[in-house]
Amino acid sequence: MEISEIHVLMKYEFIRGATTRQAVANINSVFIIQVATNATVDRWFKKFRSGDFDLSNEPRGRPKTQVDNDVLKTTVKANFCQSARELSIMYNVSKQTILTHLEQIGKVKSWTSGYRLN
Secondary structure, three states, rough: HHHHHHHHHHHHHHHOOOHHHHHHHHHHHHHOOOOOOOEEEEEEEEHHHHHOOOOOOOOOOOOOOOOOHHHHHHHHHHOOOOOOHHHHHHEEEOHHHHHHHHHOOOOOEEEEEOOOOO
């Protein structure tokens, strides 16, 4: 089932006057798998109540990256002895974020030598 078809069903249930729970139960009773959740239907019902009956999804996208990999690579190249913790403090992000970006630029952890930053 296409997402746009589910949106039509939610709009139909809203116009019919169903509550969020009733709409979820009605929509899911027709299909083998759960295609609607309370949170999703509630979000769409709020949109409909505001007068917006456009059934297309608004683009949400991913948040901008907090660390520029090129800048991180330059920083690591200038001082390869820095720990991931020190880098996380420098960039004001979590240690896991730094570890993820280090992996993206090919600076991976080696069990014998720690992080290879050079």
